[in-house]
Amino acid sequence: MTWGVVFFPGSNCDRDCVHVLRSVMGYPVVEVWHEDRSLDGIDALVLPGGFSYGDYLRSGAIAATAPVMRAVGELAARGAPVLGICNGFQILTEAGLLPGTLLHNASLRFRCHPAWVRVESDRTPFTAGLRPGMVLRMPVAHGEGAYFAPPAEVAALEEAGRVVFRYCDPLGRVTPEANPNGSVAGIAGVASDAGNVVGLMPHPERASEGLLGSIDGRRLFESVVGALVGAG
Amino acid sequence: MRAFRVTIMLKPGVLDAPGQAVERGLDALGYRVEQVRVGKVVEMILPEGERAGVDEICARFLANPLIETWTIEEIPAGAAP
Numbered sequence: 001m002t003w004g005v006v007f008f009p010g011s012n013c014d015r016d017c018v019h020v021l022r023s024v025m026g027y028p029v030v031e032v033w034h035e036d037r038s039l040d041g042i043d044a045l046v047l048p049g050g051f052s053y054g055d056y057l058r059s060g061a062i063a064a065t066a067p068v069m070r071a072v073g074e075l076a077a078r079g080a081p082v083l084g085i086c087n088g089f090q091i092l093t094e095a096g097l098l099p100g101t102l103l104h105n106a107s108l109r110f111r112c113h114p115a116w117v118r119v120e121s122d123r124t125p126f127t128a129g130l131r132p133g134m135v136l137r138m139p140v141a142h143g144e145g146a147y148f149a150p151p152a153e154v155a156a157l158e159e160a161g162r163v164v165f166r167y168c169d170p171l172g173r174v175t176p177e178a179n180p181n182g183s184v185a186g187i188a189g190v191a192s193d194a195g196n197v198v199g200l201m202p203h204p205e206r207a208s209e210g211l212l213g214s215i216d217g218r219r220l221f222e223s224v225v226g227a228l229v230g231a232g
Numbered sequence: 233m234r235a236f237r238v239t240i241m242l243k244p245g246v247l248d249a250p251g252q253a254v255e256r257g258l259d260a261l262g263y264r265v266e267q268v269r270v271g272k273v274v275e276m277i278l279p280e281g282e283r284a285g286v287d288e289i290c291a292r293f294l295a296n297p298l299i300e301t302w303t304i305e306e307i308p309a310g311a312a313p
Contacts, residue, residue, distance in 0.1 A: 058296055065293070087313075101298050104249035146247065148299060159251075182247065 001228050004042035006032045006072070006088075008063045013085065013205060020208040021046070026223060034066040034195035038219055044081040044125070044224050045072065047088030049141070057214060059102060059144045060090030069095050079223045079228045082126040082197045086142055089189070089199030097156060098190055098199045102142075102148035106182025109141040114213070115180055115202055117165040118172050124195045129223035135172045136165075136216035138202035140180050145201040147183035147190070154184055163202050165189035233243035233277050235309040236286050240302045270284045277309060 001020045007014045014031075022029040030042055039045065052063035063069075069091075076082045076097055084092035092098040105111055119127055119134045130136075150158065157163055165188040169178045174186045182202070191199030204217025237243045242248045248269050255268040274294055278286070 057294070061293070101296055103247055103299070106247055106249060108249050108253050146245065146249075151297070220274075 001043040001225060002028045002030060002041055004029075004030045004032045004039055006034060006045065006047050006068055007068060007086045007105055008050065008052035008061075008087075008091070009053040009094045010054060011087070013049035013087075013203065014022050015165050016085060016203075016205045017048045017085070020205045020218065021221060023072075023206055025218070030182075032068060034063065036068050037071055039068075039071045039075050041146060042075065042080070043228060045083070045111055046093055046205075047072070047082070047084040048205070049086030049088060052087055052091065057145070058090075058094065060087060060092075060094040061126040063087075063091045064094035066181045071183055073097060074104075076192065076197045078090065079194060079196050081227070083220070083224075084128055084197075085203055085205065086145070086201055089201060090144070092197060092199045099153060099162075100147055100187075100190065102144050102201070103146040103148050103182075104144050105112075105142070105225055107180075107182070109144070111180045111182070112141040113139065115140040116168050116178065116201075117168050117227050118168040118174065119203055120163045120166050121161045121191065121195075123161055123204050124198050125224045126198045127164060127218045128227040129157065130219060135168060136207075136219070137170070137214045138204055138207040138217045139176075140202050141206075142181070142214050145181040145183065147181075147187040147201075149184065153167035154187075157187075158185070160193070162167075162191045162193070162195075163187050164198055165202070233278045233309050235307045236304055237305050237307050238276070238286065238290055238294055239271060239289070239305075240274070240300050241269060243299055243301055245285065246299045254256055261293045275307070
């Protein structure tokens with residue numbers, strides 16, 4: 001299978017994602033420029049973290065208007081796995097491919113440290129190889145990561161099993177102290193209605209090599225491979 | 233051409249972290265302030281005959297209707313940059 005990683009002006013985790021998918025995991029990776037209009041030949045796509053367009057207007061808002069985003073929407077509509085990490089998550093919400101939005105951290109601080117998340121749903125290609133209740137350790141690094149949606153929408157997401165990850169302590173307990181940014185209901189990641197588009201604030205690509213202290217993040221990418229091979 | 237000034241504010245109830253930060257700064261300087269809210273101002277000049285309304289531009293791009301409200305005022309065309 002072939003992965004794609006989209007480069008926006010101001011992306012800064014693009015090389016990390018390419019490194020993990022290509023050098024660590026051994027998959028072909030297409031480096032996609034934000035002005036590209038075709039994603040032909042790409043089976044699964046990653047929108048990496050960073051500060052596209054300097055976070056001007058709102059995080060992700062300007063990147064969501066990039067030419068490549070029409071193709072991203074079409075790829076998502078065809079059911080291909082699409083993962084937005086950090087700024088990539090913000091871009092997907094601004095593009096209307098994921099619900100809700102990300103506000104300034106309640107603490108006003110840029111939070112950059114290891115975090116733990118509990119897998120809440122295995123009905124996405126990125127968690128198909130995991131089990132609900134599993135705890136993953138991945139770093140967070142963001143200033144605007146407080147997930148927000150109106151209460152009725154959050155309730156609908158919960159009901160539909162579209163909350164994919166929730167911040168927790170190392171034992172899997174969802175507590176206010178484990179929530180690094182004030183996200184409503186401790187939500188760290190959500191999925192689209194069909195489940196194939198997922199966004200999360202923590203960085204799986206920074207937790208994909210033993211040398212970096214955790215390989216939990218790699219399991220998201222491995223899940224996709226398993227899901228696609230299983231489906232194919 | 234016509235010039236517009238759009239003021240975008242977070243909806244009441246949405247956490248305004250920058251507003252709280254400014255409030256604390258004012259407090260540290262000794263000013264008595266009940267509440268501070270921080271928003272954005274966007275000025276733009278539209279060409280004559282532009283069909284898209286300013287409200288549509290706000291709803292679709294300048295603001296996020298999920299969390300923000302906006303007000304539009306027309307300003308003298310010479311006043312915008």
